[in-house]
Amino acid sequence: MINKTVFKTIKFKLAVLILTTIIIAGIAAPLLVPFNPFQPDILHRLQFPGATHLFGTDSLGRDLFSRILFGSRYTILLALLSSLAAVLLGTAIGCLAGYYGKWPDTIIMLLSNIFQGIPGICFMVAIAGFFGPGLPSLLTALIITSWVDFSRIIRTETLKLKGEPFIEGLICIGCSNRRIIINHIVPNMFSSLLILGTMRMSRSILSISALSFLGLGVQPPAPDWSVMVSDALVYYRSYPHLLLIPGGCILALIYSLNAVGESLREAFDVRFNEVTR
Amino acid sequence: MNMKMNFIVKRVLSVIPVLFGISIITFSIAFLAPGDPAEMTLDQNGIYFPTQEQIEQMRVTMGVNASWHSQYFSWIKKALYGDLGHSYHNKNSVLSELRMRVPVTLQLAVPALLLTGLGGIILGTLCALDPKTLPIRILSHLFDIFLATPRFLLALLLIFVMGEILRLLPTSGVTDYKGYLLPTMALSITTIAVVGRLVKNKLAEEIRKPYCFIALAHGIQHRQIVFLYALPNIILPIIAILGNFFGEILGGSIIIENIFALPGLGSMAIEAIRFRDYPLLQGYVLFTGCTYVLISLVLDLLLYLLNPKIRFEEY
């Protein structure tokens, strides 16, 4: 049963509005941009928001509005990719542990205890730092640090489902384990996965922005929002818009992802014993 | 009584494989990372360039030429005796380096944790007390906003506003307690929001439970129900979660220490990465990992002993 009242709150509507705006902006960026986001224009650098340059220009004279539009692609894709990968990995591992139990469960729980033992961001900094910044190590770091949460939750959910009569019935009629997992257990956890994935995305963006701040994140000249924030660090005292606009975009994106995740959670009435952030 | 001991012993023993695993991961990170520590040590500012033989020799002296397992075992053996090796780039022993850095981070993290716990619980309870009034609604929106703010953005704004414009608080340095105020704030505001919201939600959930409802029907006031009924019932799980936050705060301190220029564990980690200082990084990950594991162990045991439900079930 879905509780639809949560979808009627202003918060949820606002969040959905922000998300759709960002996604449309990202998809249609090439059509919408007034300037080439990669082309420096030294004569018009560091301009304040105005008529020609809606959000002003950055230190190299590139149009900030165009960069924000293009940046949403990188930010969202990266977050989506990393959370998707983490969800898939976490689900696979969680299902394995929860469904088969016994020694796979013991091993996986031990592993997850170990991975949980090392604070996430320390781990990420170590991986992204030692293996050099770049997409592969960024993704690796994000996935390695986030699968544990997923697998734990999915494991509990699987255990719960496994005790349900319909699964027991399926076992009795000789349905193969793989079939049960893929056709019956995973679809039943779909709402949980959706919610977890949404919340994971906001956390990924936070992590990416932290790494970018430390110089270990997305590579230039990709106009990722968090990269734009760290680029603005030198200039933000006199040109606060350089920091506030991309920073505000990150904030709005995370806020709306959180809000949507939260609303979905309430609507489906799913509860997880975990900390969001 | 027997069951109690059983539980405690089991829980304590369960830490051992975890610690072991952490040590393996810690060690492997450094081992797998590209770049040659021997080369790094000898290569200085582009003025002097080592020959291949010198590099080879350095590898032998540093013990980085052996195979994975032999290096690991010699490392773990020494670590068990409290010797974590020596930093490559400043030659201090890792232990003394940790001894130097840990107090700084602790002075940052412990107040931040206290602030997180107290602030979160108090504000969350406030939210549950009177969810409809304007200040409380603003507060709960603030929670959502802080939850979405990257920590470094917050820190920068704090420096800019409190330090540079208002000139209220020092923005750097470790000369006295004032220097810790801004970083502690920057570190704990986001976590306060997380805990606050968690407390708020948990309380709301708890208040919907039958016993609170019945109490309401018995005529007990909402305020009393929140403080005497719902809050004590959620406080133990909240404390368990606060244990997780110690890890979060230790991690968050990397960024905060970097911004506020505090010579704590976090800046040590960044330094270690910059200089490919494996022993230092290993020390860092091992230390934070162990601290985290041990703290959750202590909290688990504490909760076990505190919870009357578990306590009495054994009689």
Add this chain to the structure above:
Amino acid sequence: MDTLKKSIFIIGCICITILICSCGKYYKPTETSSEASTVILAAGRHLAPGEKDGYYCSKILQVWEPLITDNELTGRPQSCLATSWEMRDNGKVWLFTLQKGVRFQDGTSFNADAVLKNFDRMKKGIKTSNFYLLNIDSFYPGLEKYEKFDDYTICLTFKQPNATQPYNMMNYGSAIYSPACFDDDGNFNGPAVGTGPFKITENNMNKYVKLERNDDYYGIPAKTKKIVVKNIPNAEVRYSALKSGEIMGVMDLDAITPVLAEELKKDNRFAVSVSKSMIIRFLLVNGTKFPFNDPRMRRAVSLAINRTALVQTLYAGYASPTVNILNYTSSYYKKIPVAYDLEKAKHLAAEVLQGKKYTMVYCINGADVTQKGEAELIAFWLSEIGLDIKIQSMEYSSMLSALRHGRYDLARSQQGMPNGDPYFIFHSFMMPQGNRNVSDHIGFYDEAASRYMQEVKYCVDEKKRKEIFDHLQDISVEQQPVIPLFNDVTIVAYDRRLHGYDAKPYGITLSAIEMDE
């Protein structure tokens, strides 16, 4: 309720205990703030890395002094603890006369024996350092023996002629400490004790180092009694600390970034001082493979970069554009006009690439935000001559590894001048066996250059040397073994209540600063 109270109580107790334990031992409020006469400064690194460092502290703390220092204006050797020197046997033997009446800060007198003890220490092996590697072979190449001639003269004998030995010995090459402050391995057994105008009173690792005036200093005494140099690694924070009045000045390399210096100028409580720096920034090119094995391509890149615009845009004019590999502090520096000619660049590039696009990797240091902007700008310019640039920001050691193994096409790099002798620079970049030429895969070889280098090695005639170095600079500009971008400017910023806070190529002169009463 019991549970609540109990749990809060117990956890509170634990936290407070931890807090007290961690504070009790380390929380000692320093008296720095109470003493008005103390000057608090900040640097981007801890300037006294301590016992394990080859030098214990940076030269700019003026705790120790070298035998020979550099002249600030000419960049040539200048007397310090050695008052004069004499070359014999075409540079195979060098005699150094020492300053008389000097005492170390611990009271031991400075004489030939003390200097020889320092040589003994250097002989014990290479010592790493945060500043320069302490390696006797690089400072004294081919040193055969060192002995004392009399109490105030020492004599160095080399295997081969070393015409420019005083250059090698400038500053870090001849640091002298009291023999009492070494242990058997040649490491320091406590704070370094030198002859300088300041002594170290407290060194709190990675936090601050406290200096106090050495009242027995033989030269002009320092003007300030007490100085604290804090370690604030982040430039932004140094700026904030300056603004909020926690510190009165910033020093050392990269004390303040150009943009922040401009920002600070808007506040009339502060002033900025600049000076030439010994650091030159350039693009390394991988000359061992296509397309940079072709000098025309290197020239094309050089011509396609609008250095003046670059310097104005990203460094607020706090840098001096150059095409010359030799730093402008050198007395042999030849001023060569900076060319920017996109058309010619396109033409040259088209000849090499034959009209095709070429994708290449450009490595930068990710920790430096300005380098990133610079790379984006240069990448855009180079895209106009047919080079498709992939920027790869790396942290320091990955970058080093990429350079050592030639896994790059372009890389942003820099080079300091350890001493005023240009020979070092030309040898390093232009000789086939030169350090950076080999290790960074520059792959440069020019016959004429090698010939000139052979000639200048043993040339003692000042005029002749100048002539040869001019030729070498011309070749470097023509061939561009690396693509110089600009010479750095040292910027320091300070509170206007301080006087004598003038930028020097390597920071400031601590002993000259003075505070308004």
Add this chain to the structure above:
Amino acid sequence: MKDIQITSDFCVDHLCVAFPNSMKSANVLSDINVVFRHGIAAAVIGESGCGKSVLVLALLGLLPKYASVHGHIFYNSFDVLSVPFAIIQSNLSKHWGIIPQSPSDALNPIRKIKKQFDDIGKNASRGNFSVEELCDSLTSLGLSDIERILQSYPHELSGGMLQRILFAMAVCCEPEWVFADEPTKGLDEQSRQQVSHNLLHLKTKKTQSMILITHDLPLTEEICEVVVVMYAGEIMEITNSVYTNGLHPYTRALIAALPINGFNPIPDGPVKNGSSRQCRFAPHCAYASKQCKHSHPNLYSVDDMHKVRCFLYA
């Protein structure tokens, strides 16, 4: 019922309650008109989901905020539905005692029993209870070793003990009304006897006014003077006894379904909530005529105390 009297009666006037939280808004109660008279024990019976618990919640002003409510409930010059809950609570809650459904969830798990009694006492401005007072009331409910019980946590006590404690809690402030929500649900015969005994004891000794929600028809017969039969959110019949005086086909079906009467099931069919075009019981009714399928019956008075919603008695 338009004339509003200031009495300790509960006057329910055109009460409609709907919950909008599922796919579509569901009418849980529609047009309830009933008076629960002071000094009389009333029972509300009906199958699960017929809305009897919601009715009691509404009487106590405890409906969730998201429920959409129309109508009035008058008690002591208050309209329970329109006055803020805090005011109801401070003025009226000492008039009411409630005996909840499942005793094991109904007490704060980490608070000692004595303290929970005192919480109630304080809010009724009675102050802390003395142990003797509590001893009396608990012993009369058949408990022993009172001192230990008072110093225990709920999870240390059995379900039966907890229920008796809840009985005592409900009446510890001498309320005018006692609401008991399915007190015999899921109990074996012996415990049921005990509960019924306790309820009778309450009624004779302390509080005559009582509203009992239950499935348990014999219990209503033992204790109550008035029985309200509900079906699908509507009152079907108000009578003094379902056994002797049940007229509505649903009431009769309920009695026929009792084990002693042979377990005759009510015929299958959809339970319709909220559609007013027909009698809601019509799909299951053996006596249903065409009229029943096309128009909705009113609550027809048979005599003073007896009302039936059926065309048979129109």
